[in-house]
Amino acid sequence: MNDFLREAMVIEAQTFLWAWVFGTVKGPTVLRALVIVAVCLHRRFREQLVTCVDGVWRLRRLPVGLLLGAMVWLHYGFDINPTVAWICATLLILVTLAEQPRLAARSSHPMVLVASAIVLTGLLVAAHDVVDRIAIGAWALVLLASHRYLDGRIASRHLGLLRTAALIPANLLAAVLPLALPLHGGRHLGDGLAYSFCEVPGRGTVYATIPVCDSVQAGYEACRDGRVVEYDLGSMQRVAAYNFLTPDFNGRLELMVCLDDEVQVSVQGTIYQGRSLVQSAMSFPVASPTQFTPLVAEPGVGNSIAYDRAHEAVFYTGEFNNRVVRYDRRTKQFDDSLTRYFPNPWFQPLSMERYTGSLTLYTNSIHPGRNRIYMAEWMHGRYAYAIDLTALRPVARYDVGGGGTMGVTVDVDRDRLLVSSVWGLEVFDLATDRLILRKRTGVANRPVIVDTARNQLYLTSTLEGKIRILDRDTFDVIGQIPIGIGTRYAYLSRDGNRLFGSSAAAHYYWDADTLARPRASGPEPSPRQ
Incomplete structure (x- = not known):
């Protein structure tokens, strides 16, 4: 059963990731095509979608099929936010039960309203923040309006289908509302996505990468304004901004790692001197940022970066291969001998392109006391690994089963490995290498x-x-x-x-x-x- 569930989680993660990628790239084109079809067929459009018999509206087979297909394609949207998902689903079930003829005949209207108010109040208290409460309140209003104006006018099965599909916008509301209405109490630092932050010891500033473009469309025209900005930790004001991108060297600036004397930045979708390198890493010296190095890592790696301070080494991995490259800053030599231990071939499900693996690690993945760095599989990921920092070989494997790892952190004092994935968090006790907790987030x-x-x-x-x-x-x-x-x-x-x-x-x-x-x-x- 564990093997089956692990593989199912891999498939689930990939259907989410590649559906999102396809939607990002092709979504606008598909939407325009649907608008054209609707305009051309507007006179017959309604009769192809709905029918009305004895004052009750019903969906035809075509929209039911399209709606079910869209729900499968966007299935992850039902529980983007687990709290909103289960509370909204609970309210939907209660309303649906209350509309059943037998229950409706036995229950008085005031009693139903009082019971609903009590349940809704309890569920609002159970939410963890004000934005979730707003989303839940909005959902309650939608259910109330649909009960008041649509119950009996739309066939119950089809009304239930439409309400179920509306759970996706309810989840999205809680995610997008803070973009326009920040209710989190944070102090504004700057506009735009800051992909990552880091500090150089003793400098008194914090760096942030501002990629500007998205991860799927990372060409020069989209990313040309990408930059690294520097904020003073005392005044929290911007003191510098560095733009390294040119037509000959460009991509999306993402993960950043601060060393003692330089800053390294992963570059997604790297184009260098007319060549596509897929991924790489650049660096700039703290003392003179304009004297930057476009390629500090080998092509194809740099999606994740880890700094091993004790051994003065930097590790790089690739998102679309199984390469693990170690750069020794003392000898200035690259070593990719770890690569042979981690073959994990997989196919991109849309293009069927074959890849050799996908790995991720971070500076916080290092356990100094155990002299190990912990790394995990990302795309089609099943396992995390412990690597001895001296012998440079894997010494332990952990069955994560999260479908794809996005983060690996060591809690040194607790001697625990914290593996965050597409769907949640797995925690391992490093004294016994035993899984002690799995949490859905x-x-x-x-x-x-x-x-x-x-x-x-x-x-x-x-x-x-x-x-x-x-x-x-x-x-x-x-x-x-x-x-x-x-x-x-x-x-x-x-x-x-x-x-x-x-x-x-x-x-x-x-x-x-x-x-x-x-x-x-x-x-x-x-x-x-």
């Missing part, structure tokens, strides 16, 4: 941030648009920042005072002390399986 979860001073964790969900605050011991949700859809890599400053994050529209920062909750004294609880 939002869609597309980035690496966990460990806040040791406040004994809590921060987990960002890109599509859901949340930064969850988890108890470090129990992994319960103790707070939530509704930052908005598109959030990528949040960052806790080196001194632990500020949390940085971004939506697709703007980037912000918070005083980390305001995000902490009072903690009762007592023995350390164990995480729940």
Whole structure:
């Protein structure tokens, strides 16, 4: 059963990822085609979609089929936000039951209203933030309006189908509302998506990558204004902006890693001197950013970067291959001997193009006490691995089963491995290599941030648009920042005072002390399986 579920999660993750990619690329074309068809057939359009018999409207087979197909294609939209999903689904079930003729005949209208108000109040309290409550309230109004004006006028089965499909916009409302109405309490730092942040020790500033373009359409015309900006940590004002992109060297600026004397940035969709390198990494010296190096890593790697300070080495992996490249900063030599350990061939389901693997690792994936770096499979991912930093070989494997890993973090003090995936979080005890917790969260979860001073964790969900605050011991949700859809890599400053994050529209920062909750004294609880 475990093997079956692991493979099912891989398929599920891929249907989400590639449906999203296809929708991003082809969605506008498909929409224009549908508009043209609607305009050309407008006189017969209604009779092809609906029919009315005895005052009751029904959908014809064509729209029912299209609606069911769209729901399967966009299935991940039903639970982008798990909280909104289960609460809205609960309300939908209750309304549907209340409309059943037998129950409706036995129940008085005032009693139903009072019971509904009590249930709705309880569900609103169960939500973790004000944006979720607004989305749930909006959904309740939609159900109330449909009950008042559509019940009995649309066939019950078809009304149920339309309401079920409307769960997707309800989920999206909670994700996109903060873009226009930021109710998260963060202080505005700058406009646009900040993909990632990092600090050079002792400099007193924080860097942020502003890619401008999206990850699917990363050509020069779209990305030409991509830049790295630098903010002063004292005044929180922008002090510099660096634009490295030219017609000869361009791509999407993404993950950033700060070393002691330089900053390295992953570049998605890299074009260099007319050649497509798919992915790479660039670097610039802190002392003289204009003297940057376009290709600090080999072509095809750089999607994720990790800095091993103890051994003065940098690791690079690829999103579409199984390469693991280590660069020794002392000897200035590249070593890709780890690559042979991680073959994981897979096919892109739309183009059927074959790839050799997909891997991810981060600086926070390093466990200094164990002298290991932890890495995981991303596309078609099933496992995470422990790599000995001296021997440069895998020494342990972990069955993650999340469908594709997007983040790997080590909680050194707790001796735990935190693996965030498309659908949630898996936690392993490194003393026993045993899975101790699996938690469902939002869609597309980035690496966990460990806040040791406040004994809590921060987990960002890109599509859901949340930064969850988890108890470090129990992994319960103790707070939530509704930052908005598109959030990528949040960052806790080196001194632990500020949390940085971004939506697709703007980037912000918070005083980390305001995000902490009072903690009762007592023995350390164990995480729940």
